[in-house]
Amino acid sequence: MSEFTWSNSLGLEATFHSAMLRVYRTARDECGYSATRFLQATRKHGGVIYAKRLLAMPGTSEGFKRLTEMRRLDIAMESVILQPVFRPLFTEEELVIAQRRLDEARASYNQ
DSSP states (O other): OOOOOGGGOOHHHHHHHHHHHHHHHHHHHHHOOOOHHHHHHHHHHOHHHHHHHHHHSSSOOHHHHHHHHTTOGGGSHHHHHTSTTTGGGSOHHHHHHHHHHHHHHHHHHTO
16 A cells, blocks of 8 residues: 555645644543554555544454543544544445444443
């Protein structure tokens, strides 16, 4: 796969890419969780492509599990995807997956 470059991204995709990088920085700075593989894959593939890959995986990523344990789903990739501004980048199925993951994780808070 070729590396993500700014020349092959446009407006909203570039903004989403920046938001994915912010997910990494916020998790590191506020939670002490350094999701190095997340950062590397986001940089390599671009935020949208990597987010779509994570959504296509069965189950949830290790990073999502860690953020669930820390009760910081507000900074999870799935929360970013569901922001109204970014919804057009994703299919309805992908949006449903993101919402379901968040709902299931939040339900586990009370167990």
